[in-house]
Amino acid sequence: MTAYAKLRARFERIAIINEASAMLGWDASAMMPPGGGAARGDQLAVLAGLAHGLLTEDAAAEELAAARAGDDAWSQANLQLMRHAHLRATSLPADLVEAQSRANSACEKIWRRARQESDFKSVLPYLDNVVKLTREAASCLAPRLGLSAYDALMDGYQRGVGAVDVAPVFAAYEKFLRENLAEIEARQASKPPPLRPAGPFPADVQEALCRKFSALVGLDYNHARLDRSAHPFCGGTPTDVRITTRYDEADFTGALLGVLHETGHAMYERHLPAPWARQPVGEAAGMAIHESQSLIIEMQACRRDSFLRFLAPELRAAFGGDPAFAPENLGLLWRRVKRGFIRVDADEVTYPAHVILRFRLEQALISGDLALADLPGAWNEALFGLLGITPGNDAEGCLQDIHWYDGAFGYFPSYTLGAMAAAQLMQAARAEEPGIDAGLERGDLGVLGGWLDRKIHKRASLRGFNELLREATGEALSVAPFEAHLRGRYLG
Helix, strand or coil, X not given: CCHHHHHHHHHHHHHHHHHHHHHHHHHHHHCCCHHHHHHHHHHHHHHHHHXXXXXXCHHHHXXXXXXXXCCCHHHHHHHHHHHHHHHHHHCCCHHHHHHHHHHHHHHHHHHHHXXXXXXXXXXXXXXXXXXXXXXXXXXXXXXXXXXXXXXXXXXXXXXXXXXXXXXXXXXXXXXXXXXXXXXXXXXXXXXXXXXXXXXXXXXXXXXXXXXXXXXXXXXXXXXXXXXXXXXXXXEEECCEXXXXXXXXXXXXXXXXXXXXXXXXXXXXXXXXXXXXXXXXHHCCCCHHHHHHHHHHHHHHHCCCHHHHHHHHHHHHHHHCCCHHHCHHHHHHHHCCCCCCCCHHHCXXXXXXXXXXXXXXXXXXXXXXXXXXXXHHHHHHHHHHHHHCCCCCCCCCCCCCCCCHHHCCCCCXXXXXXXXXXXXXXXXXXXXXXXXXXXXXXXXXXHHXXXXXXXHCHHXXXXXXXXXXXXHHHCCCCCCHHHHHHHHHHHCC
């Protein structure tokens, strides 16, 4: 075997270990009894250590030094990504990798109860350990990668995008929000409030509807599952995708739109190029690109008037002839702008403010400029500055998201970068494929899905975030298409 062939085999084994971790992670959120948490933390820590060991042993360095990829762009990109993964891994001591995995698992379990009880103090010592270990990891990574500590963390979620790229984009959007939010709210207030569908909406009926519409988007249930969890997510592997949601029998909106969102993630994973499966170049291009794929389905396609005209009779068939299911009313209801405390419930206009807040606070936490004990107050002050509202408790504030308590620092910017990329991609797709809107009117997302498959899914990690956008849309990330989308939808 050549050195490059040995590397391919090595990275395939690493990918299989990571797939096992992904399935255990899904099980912990969807199926595992509460008493299994400690053992599950041990299992995940050992698997993380095994994957890290395969990547950092001396033989891997020897193979990388000797490897020569083929002349094709895919092999060359694959080798480059292998080198990057090795550099990141060898920057981190194995005991630190396992310590982080254990600390994250322990903190997450305490966070679940702390959020329910709005008790930040109870999780503080666990989060303090997570933050200390995260800072230690960042300090190991930064000099080897030639990045700042925070950018080294961001690199783990969206390679090639750093705070210097994100800050001006977020500042531009903050200006847009300041200048337009009050006008959007005023226009909305001038219209009669939308009707709210009258429940109850049985969970089993909701689940059947969610399965139907995820399949309509293109999800193949021979390679997917839909289950329930406290926090909706997409996990699993490209050939065994696991999506979850939660059901509220008083309001089906969250479950249905949440499943459409997670189906966008799932379709990306399912359509990654099979010839490059379990290789770095065959993986998704990063979390911002991943988020763009969920939001182009949920926000750009399925909340569009054309799709709502198809959806309305489906809702009547499932839940009865409530006049609230009229397409025009659904548009008013599902595109309603309201300043709120909870990120996952936020509308697309105010959602970026929640991400901007987290982006700034987590930089301060990693740098040490913000003491962890001061996080609740800093959170409330920042949210008031952005949206003019103050949470009534920490469950509505700094306890609402799992990410920090699970060690995911540097992740949050991906959400809003993804929303902006989704608008940019949809603008380009509609310009190239004029049949997209006619298809949505029939409930057919095939034209849009085919365009995404060609431009994004099948490109996997051959290109970075901005390179993918340039190839698909003609330019790197721009806030302009997102702002144009919001102006057209809310101020047009």
